[in-house]
């Protein structure tokens with residue numbers, strides 16, 4: 001799928017080896033992100049922060065590790081419905097105490113603004129009934145991943161990225177840090 005491959009490539013560029021942060025027990029965690037921190041990449045040089053970009057700018061992300069599912073909820077300053085030739089993606093990477101690794105993706109484009117959702121392990125897709133909802137009025141994206149698709153772990157650590165591509169420029173944001181190569185993970189989030 002062309003949309004998906006391009007989105008994965010963008011995420012891979014944004015991904016980097018993680019930096020550990022202190023563990024804390026919690027059933028859910030909310031990461032509050034700065035606004036006006038979206039980076040723009042026009043194909044040359046390094047991505048630069050453009051504080052005027054509001055589309056796809058994370059305001060906060062909530063990771064809720066429930067008994068039967070994991071709910072990933074992103075709130076944006078603005079989430080614009082993609083037009084023709086535009087793509088958006090929200091991805092959350094998860095790694096567990098059992099070293100299970102999963103990435104939940106929601107992608108949308110002008111032809112499919114309601115979006116599609118996928119779950120992957122390391123270089124392979126994972127069959128799983130993941131739910132998702134993109135709400136352009138509320139500027140939110142929510143994904144629900146059955147905990148059974150992540151081996152029912154004791155705890156999960158999370159990291160996320162959002163990107164948008166209009167055919168010429170990419171914009172992306174990361175809620176955990178403000179570096180050019182987002183790398184931080186959440187603390188451990190235990191289930192209820």
Ligand SMILES: [Ca+2]
Nearest residue numbers: 033034057058
């Ligand atoms: Ca932000």
